[in-house]
Every structure is written in structure tokens, then in C-alpha cells.
Amino acid sequence: MMKLRAVRFGFSALALAALVFVLPATAADKIDPVADAKAFKKFFYDKFPKLKPEDFVNGPYSMDEGLHRQWVEKEQFPPYEFAVEAGKEMFTKPFKNGKTYEDCFPNKGIGIRQNYPYFDEKQGKVVTLELALNQCREGNGEAPYSYVRDEMASLTAYMAFTSRGKPFDIKIPNDPRALAAYEQGKEYFYTRRGQLNFSCATCHVQSPGERVRTEVLAPALGIMNAMPIYRSEWSGMGTTSRRFVTCNSQVRGVPFNPQDDEYRNVEYYLSYVANGLPISGPGARP
Amino acid sequence: MASTIRVRATNNGDITEVQALIQHPMDSGFVKDSKGEIIPAHFIQQLTFEYDGKPVFLADWGGGVSKDPYVKFAFKGGKKGDELKVSWVDNKGATDSTTAKIG
Amino acid sequence: MKAKLVLLALLSAGPAFAASEADYKAAYAAAEAANKEAGQLRNQWTTTASTLAAAKKAADAGDFDKATEAAKEAEALAKASIFQATSEKTLWRDMEIR
Amino acid sequence: MSKTELGFSRRVILQGAGAVALVGLGSTTFGWPAFAAANDKYPEEAFKQKSGADAIKSLYGKTAEASDKIKLDAPEIAENGAVVPVSVTTTLSDVSSISFLVAENPIVLVASYRIPAGTVPSVANRIKMAKTSKVTVLVEAGGKLYSADKEVKVTVGGCGG
Numbered sequence: 001m002m003k004l005r006a007v008r009f010g011f012s013a014l015a016l017a018a019l020v021f022v023l024p025a026t027a028a029d030k031i032d033p034v035a036d037a038k039a040f041k042k043f044f045y046d047k048f049p050k051l052k053p054e055d056f057v058n059g060p061y062s063m064d065e066g067l068h069r070q071w072v073e074k075e076q077f078p079p080y081e082f083a084v085e086a087g088k089e090m091f092t093k094p095f096k097n098g099k100t101y102e103d104c105f106p107n108k109g110i111g112i113r114q115n116y117p118y119f120d121e122k123q124g125k126v127v128t129l130e131l132a133l134n135q136c137r138e139g140n141g142e143a144p145y146s147y148v149r150d151e152m153a154s155l156t157a158y159m160a161f162t163s164r165g166k167p168f169d170i171k172i173p174n175d176p177r178a179l180a181a182y183e184q185g186k187e188y189f190y191t192r193r194g195q196l197n198f199s200c201a202t203c204h205v206q207s208p209g210e211r212v213r214t215e216v217l218a219p220a221l222g223i224m225n226a227m228p229i230y231r232s233e234w235s236g237m238g239t240t241s242r243r244f245v246t247c248n249s250q251v252r253g254v255p256f257n258p259q260d261d262e263y264r265n266v267e268y269y270l271s272y273v274a275n276g277l278p279i280s281g282p283g284a285r286p
Numbered sequence: 287m288a289s290t291i292r293v294r295a296t297n298n299g300d301i302t303e304v305q306a307l308i309q310h311p312m313d314s315g316f317v318k319d320s321k322g323e324i325i326p327a328h329f330i331q332q333l334t335f336e337y338d339g340k341p342v343f344l345a346d347w348g349g350g351v352s353k354d355p356y357v358k359f360a361f362k363g364g365k366k367g368d369e370l371k372v373s374w375v376d377n378k379g380a381t382d383s384t385t386a387k388i389g
Numbered sequence: 390m391k392a393k394l395v396l397l398a399l400l401s402a403g404p405a406f407a408a409s410e411a412d413y414k415a416a417y418a419a420a421e422a423a424n425k426e427a428g429q430l431r432n433q434w435t436t437t438a439s440t441l442a443a444a445k446k447a448a449d450a451g452d453f454d455k456a457t458e459a460a461k462e463a464e465a466l467a468k469a470s471i472f473q474a475t476s477e478k479t480l481w482r483d484m485e486i487r
Numbered sequence: 488m489s490k491t492e493l494g495f496s497r498r499v500i501l502q503g504a505g506a507v508a509l510v511g512l513g514s515t516t517f518g519w520p521a522f523a524a525a526n527d528k529y530p531e532e533a534f535k536q537k538s539g540a541d542a543i544k545s546l547y548g549k550t551a552e553a554s555d556k557i558k559l560d561a562p563e564i565a566e567n568g569a570v571v572p573v574s575v576t577t578t579l580s581d582v583s584s585i586s587f588l589v590a591e592n593p594i595v596l597v598a599s600y601r602i603p604a605g606t607v608p609s610v611a612n613r614i615k616m617a618k619t620s621k622v623t624v625l626v627e628a629g630g631k632l633y634s635a636d637k638e639v640k641v642t643v644g645g646c647g648g
Contacts, residue, residue, distance in 0.1 A: 036486075043486045060566075070562050073572040073611070077307045079354045081292060089288075190481040192473060195434045195466065196646060199477075201484045203646075214564055215644030232567035233644060235353045250645050254433035262431065286566035286644060301607065314615065316593050331529050342606050344527065348534040350589060350597035350615050352570045358611040359600070 031179045033172050033272055036186065040273040044221040048209070057225035057280040059218030063209040067216055071284060080157060080230035080282045083150070083237040087158025090151065095140040101155070104136030113156075113163035114279050117268045118171060119178035126181045126264040129156055130241060134259075147258035148245060153237035156228045160281030168225060168279065170272040181261075185269030188262045189220070194253030200266070215286055224271045226283025233286060240267060293386035295370050302364030302388055304335060304343070306372060307356050314349025329377055330355065336371040337364055364388050408457035413448050416460035420444070423467035432474035437466040533596050539588050539623060542596040543632070546586060551625055551634035554579065559624045559635045565616060568641040574611035575635075579628035582608035591620030616641045 044056060048063075055062040061071040091101050091109060102108035116129040127135070133155050134144035145151040172178050192199040200220065203212065208219035227240045234242075241258035244266070248255035256262055290309040295302055308330065315327025333345040333355075342361040364370070366388055373383030408416075420441055427433045444459035536542035543551060557577045565571040575585060585608065586599040597614045608626065616622070616639060623636040 040486050066562055066564055067566050070566050070572050073574075074570070074613075076358070077292070077294070077305050077356050079307070079356075079570070081307060082309050082354065085288070186485070187481055190484050191477045192481070193432055193477075195436045195469075197473065198646070199481070199484065205484065205486065212646045213644050214566070214640070214642045232570040235569050249435055250647065252435045254428075254435055254438065256431070312615075314594070316617075341601070341603055343603070344601035346529055346534075346599040346601075348594050348597055350592050350594060352613040352615050356611075356613050358574070360607040360609065361603075362605045362607070 031183045033179070033182055037273045037275060041221060043205070044208075044219050048219070053276070054278050056219055056222030056274075057277050057283075059223060059226060059283070060216035060286065063218070064216045067286070074284045078230070078284050079232075080237055080284060083154045083157040083228075083230065084161045084282060085158075086150075087154035087156070087161075090155055091158055095137070095142050097140050099140050101133065101136055104132070104139065109159055110162045111166060113159045113281065114166040114169050115171075117264060117271060119173055119175065119181060119268070121173060121175055121178075124177050125261070126178075126185075126268040128240070128259065128264050128267055129159060130239060131259050131264065147239055147241035150237065153228050153239050153242075156239060157230075157237050157282035160228065160279060163279040164281070165278045167276045168271055168274045170268070170275055172272060181265045182269055182272065184261070185265030185267070188266040189269055194248065194251030196251040198251040200247070220270065222274050222277050222280075224267060225274055225277055226280045226285070228281060229283045229285040231285045237282060289384040290382045291372050291374070291384045293370065293372055293384065295364070295386050295388040297364050297366050297388050301360050301362055302337075302370075303358070303360045304370065305356070305358045306333070306335075307354060308333070308374060308382075309354055310374075310376065312347075312349065312351050312353045312355055316349070327377060330374045331377050333357070333374040334372070335359075337361065337368065342370075408453045410448070410453055413444070413453045413456045413460060416457045416464065417441070417444055417448070420460045420464035420467055423464050423471065427467050427470040427474065430471060430474035432470050432477075434466055434470045437463055437470060440466055527601075530596075530599060533599070534594060536595060537593070539590055539595050542588060543625065546596065546599060547584070547625070547627060547632050549632050551632040554626070554633035554635065557624060557626050557633060557635040559622070559637050561622050561637045561639050563638075564640045567644065568616045568618070570613050571616050571622075571639060571641070572611070572613050573622060573624075574609070575624045575626070576609040577626050577628070577633075579608065579626055579633060582626055582628045584625075584627040585610050586625045587612070587614060588623040588625065589614065589616050589620050590623065592617050618642070 041053070045051075045053070048056075051062055058071070061068045094100050106112055113129060116132065117126045119125070120127045130147055130152055133152065134147070137144050145155075172182055189200045192202065203217045204220035204223060208217050210217055224240070227243070228237055229243065230237045239258075241263065244263045245255040245258060292307045294305045297303075310330050311328055312330065313325045313328040315324065317325050319325050327349055329349045329351065330347050333347065334341055335343040343359050345357060347355065368388045369385045370388060371383065371385050373381060375381045420437075424433060424437050424441065427437070440459055440463040444456045444463055447453075447459055448456035530546055533542050533545040536545055543549075556579050557575060559573070559575050561573045562571065573587060575587075577585075581604070582602050584599065584601055587597045588595045589597055592615070598612055600610050602608055608628070614622075619638070619640045619642065621636050622639050623634055626633045
């Protein structure tokens with residue numbers, strides 16, 4: 001009798017173990033942004049224990065003392081002042097139909113950057129700040145701006161400036177398309193590409209704080225918070241789109257068109273996992 | 287057109303600290319554009335700061351000064367509310383000037 | 390994984406005999422097709438495009454040896470980018486922060 | 488070159504030697520050109536010179552002597568050659584002019600400042616550097632010319648594209 005019970009007991013234990021084993025396996029395929037974000041932040045907080053969470057939004061300047069001093073000097077009178085002022089001027093200059101960007105955005109576009117990108121359930125896709133600005137222009141009969149040139153850079157610089165200090169507040173609605181976009185963004189972030197065979201993570205997860213020649217790599221956590229960035233390298237304000245496109249070419253991967261799905265989704269992923277960290281854009285960068 | 291000169295002048299009793307950021311390409315004449323042609327030299331040559339009719343600082347610049355140039359200096363004297371006259375001229379003869387209130 | 394990529398990228402067997410224009414055209418077409426497939430997989434390399442251009446330039450100058458060799462190299466690069474795209478479909482999870 | 492002058496900081500020892508070389512060069516000249524620094528005119532000639540010594544001769548008409556009373560602040564590794572923050576303060580008295588030179592730039596003289604009486608002898612600015620180079624600051628005080636310099640590393644960033 002004893003043996004039978006033992007067998008039965010053994011059997012149920014086995015079944016239980018199998019179940020438990022099965023659960024995490026399916027859990028891994030289940031898209032869980034909340035868990036991802038927690039793990040993502042933990043990885044960087046453990047990797048850089050001396051940094052406070054908000055330090056991550058200053059990218060390379062929180063990684064290297066020499067760079068930090070040069071940044072502090074620049075911030076006294078930052079070169080992006082002109083872009084912010086140009087953006088402010090453009091923001092309130094009426095379109096031909098008399099409307100302005102203020103009519104397209106909640107709260108007249110002031111202090112809302114931290115909510116972008118968002119998942120637009122009507123369009124069924126992720127809408128970034130840059131896309132929303134061009135959709136506003138086209139909706140008012142104006143030609144869209146290039147995503148990589150000064151006009152878009154100035155507008156986003158001004159909108160980011162009005163959100164400085166506000167924590168990222170990216171939402172993923174309970175809509176399978178939103179979850180899919182988020183997951184595709186995550187996959188893009190970790191996928192190796194180009195002849196150099198790097199993914200975004202190769203530089204920004206495996207080796208933040210280290211140098212690529214003279215440039216110190218920024219951690220992925222908080223990397224969107226400073227956008228758009230005034231890079232000394234470009235001696236001008238650069239949009240998020242420009243950053244993605246140039247990063248692709250640097251690893252010898254052919255870039256997509258700015259604001260293609262992959263770019264909007266990876267921005268969605270990177271912004272979401274940085275929820276809670278303050279907006280620091282427009283940021284000055286090397 | 288808004289002035290190309292941004293000035294911050296603050297007085298703390300006996301010294302007035304001045305910072306200026308100027309919108310200018312400061313092309314050195316040694317850089318090629320994407321089509322491989324040399325971008326001609328175009329940079330601010332002289333920048334002057336005057337307080338109470340007297341020069342308090344004069345900069346002679348070459349093409350090696352950064353784009354959207356920045357400079358910081360200080361001079362003894364100056365009072366809150368007084369004006370500081372700032373003006374520049376570049377190698378093409380273009381000029382701009384502004385007056386800033388000492389804060 | 391990396392070694393395989395490097396091997397494929399260097400797969401440019403020099404022709405033992407003088408390549409004709411037909412050899413070049415065949416090699417170029419193969420390279421272009423492979424690069425097109427890489428495009429469908431959203432994973433072309435900039436070096437594939439530049440090597441294709443070099444092949445075309447050599448062909449225009451009548452140097453079909455060089456042109457064919459470059460076209461073959463372009464094909465190898467395109468194939469490597471295809472290999473990268475397909476293998477990364479699963480490998481990306483290895484680096485994911487969990 | 489006394490011990491104290493080299494004691495400014497371990498790193499400066501190498502550049503200290505550089506300053507000595509600078510001193511030796513400037514002395515042999517034919518006629519003395521009008522020292523541009525003495526009047527308000529833009530020192531056109533000085534901004535054409537390809538070497539530090541010629542720029543100094545054209546600008547000041549005298550040679551510089553290293554001094555540890557000049558504190559030149561420049562990064563060890565420039566975050567980017569397009570915007571290198573460089574500043575100087577000095578305890579030397581009645582300073583009349585401050586200039587910055589970058590040895591490896593195509594035009595060595597980058598900026599020259601006239602310091603009228605009553606203006607604090609201290610300047611901060613952002614300069615461009617073509618590549619890794621010695622950055623030299625010159626301070627004219629009491630009619631004599633002093634210098635300090637520092638090596639600043641500059642290379643391209645990014646992984647090469």
C-alpha cells in the first residue's frame with residue numbers, strides 16, 4: 001500500500017514540477033513590460049551603484065569625471081539656447097490656415113514631452129513626438145519637416161525644454177497591438193546588425209562608461225530622456241531620428257527611413273523602461 | 287530678427303561677471319562640406335564689450351573659435367541696472383550689436 | 390557565430406582565368422538578388438552597397454576581373470547579412486536583460 | 488627651469504620642456520613688426536601664422552617665459568575637437584593681453600583678448616582643435632610675456648562607420 005501512495009505522491013510531485021517548469025517558459029514568451037522595466041532598471045542600478053537614478057539621464061556625463069566637467073562648463077551657457085528659442089518662435093507662428101502647433105497638442109504643447117511616444121489606438125501604431133509634429137503640420141495643410149534637420153530639432157528641443165524635470169510617463173494600453181509594438185522595439189534593441197555585428201545593447205548595455213575611441217558610451221537607461229541632443233560632433237541640434245539613422249550607419253547597417261516602425265517602436269521600448277526618470281532634454285552631448 | 291548675441295551680466299558688489307553666447311557659424315575655411323568643397327572662412331574677428339563708454343574687454347578671434355562662440359570674463363565696477371554694450375564684426379564685414387542690463 | 394560571419398564575408402574566390410563581361414553580369418545579378426533578400430529581412434549592410442558600386446565602377450572601366458571579384462564579395466556580404474538576420478531572430482534574447 | 492616651475496603638476500613636466508623650446512625659437516628675428524597687441528586693430532598677420540613662434544612674434548614681438556602663476560584649465564581628453572572648453576586665470580599683476588594657441592591647428596593663434604585696466608585677468612572660451620595638441624596660453628603682464636601649456640587629446644569618436 002505504502003508503495004502505491006508513494007508512487008501516487010511521486011507522480012503528483014512530478015506533475016507539479018512539470019507545471020512549474022512550464023509556467024516560466026510560457027511566462028518568458030508572455031510580454032511583460034512591467035517586469036522588463038524593473039529588471040532593466042535593476043541591471044543599471046547594480047552596474048553603477050554610485051549613481052542616483054536621475055543621473056542616468058545625463059548619459060556619458062555621468063560616466064566620466066573629465067567629461068562631466070566639460071559638460072558643466074557647457075551648461076553654464078549651453079549652445080542649444082538658440083535651438084530652444086527658435087523652436088519657441090516656430091511653435092506659436094501660425095500656419096497658413098491661422099492655426100498653430102498649440103492647437104494640435106494637449107496643454108498647448110507645454111510640458112507634455114514626457115508622455116511621448118504613446119500608442120495611438122485609432123492609428124494602431126506608436127506615435128512619437130516627431131511624428132505627432134509632422135502630423136500636426138500635415139493636418140493643417142503644411143508640408144512635413146525632414147525628421148533629421150534643424151526645424152524638427154528646434155521644435156522638439158523647445159517641447160523637451162518645457163518638460164524638463166518631469167518624469168517619463170509612457171503608457172502601454174491593454175491592446176495587443178501596443179504590446180506587439182513594444183516587443184518589436186525590444187527585439188530591435190537587442191538584435192545585432194551591420195557588418196560590425198553590433199546591437200544597440202552591445203554598446204549601451206554591455207559597455208556603457210567605456211570608450212569608442214574618445215566617445216564614452218551612454219547607458220541605455222535614460223538615453224531617450226535627453227533627446228533631442230545638441231552634439232558637438234554635429235555642431236548642431238540632432239533629432240532622435242538622426243541619432244538612430246547615424247547609429248545604424250556607424251555599425252555599417254543600412255538605416256531605414258526616419259520614423260519607420262522599427263525606430264518608433266524602439267523609442268517606445270526605451271522610453272517605457274525609463275519611466276519615472278526625469279526629462280533632461282534638450283541635452284548637450286559630445 | 288532677434289539679436290545673435292546673448293549676454294548675461296551679473297554684479298555682486300565690486301565685480302561684474304559677463305558671459306556671452308553668440309550665434310555664428312565660425313567657419314574656419316579649412317572644412318569641406320559633404321560634396322567635398324571647402325566651406326569659405328566666415329568667422330567673427332572682433333568682439334567688443336563697453337561699459338560707461340569705455341572698453342572693458344576686446345576679443346580678436348580666428349577661425350579656431352567654436353561655432354556659436356562663448357566667452358566669459360569679469361571686470362571691476364559696474365552696477366545693477368547699468369548697460370553693457372556688446373558688438374561684433376566678422377571677416378565678411380557683417381556686424382551685430384546689443385545692449386545688456388547688468389543684473 | 391562571429392567566425393562564420395567573417396568566413397562568409399571573405400568568401401571572394403579570385404577568378405583563376407580572365408573574367409568575361411558575362412561572368413561579371415552573372416556575379417553582379419547574384420549579389421544584387423542576395424542584397425534584395427537582405428532588404429526584405431530589413432537587414433542590409435552599407436558595405437554590400439559600396440562593394441556593389443565598386444563592382445559596377447570596375448565593370449564600367451572594362452576591368453571585368455576586378456568587377457567580378459567585387460561582385461562576388463558583395464554577394465558574400467549580402468549572404469552574411471541574411472545569415473545575421475535569420476540567426477538573430479532567435480539569438481537576440483541571449484542579451485536581453487531579464 | 489627651477490624645480491618649483493616644474494612642480495606645477497606631474498603632467499606638466501613634459502610640457503615644461505615644450506615651453507623651453509618655445510622660448511628658444513622666438514629670439515632671432517629681422518625687423519620688429521608693429522606689435523598688433525598694442526593697438527585696437529585686428530592682428531591680421533598674427534592670424535595667418537602657421538607656427539606658434541611666428542604668431543607670438545607677430546602679436547607681441549617678444550618671447551614668452553613659462554610661469555606657474557598662470558592656471559590653464561583644459562580637459563585631458565577633449566569630448567570633441569569642435570568644442571573644447573579652455574579657461575585661464577592668473578595671479579600676475581597688470582595683465583594687458585591673454586592669447587590662446589593650439590600648436591597642431593592649421594592656424595595656430597585661436598583667440599587673443601585685450602584686458603584693459605580694471606578687468607580681471609581671467610578668460611573662459613570654447614575653441615576648436617584639429618587633433619591632439621599642445622594648448623598654450625600667453626599672458627602679457629607688466630610688459631613681459633609669460634606662458635603655460637597643456638596637452639589635450641583629441642580624436643574622432645564613434646566606432647568608425
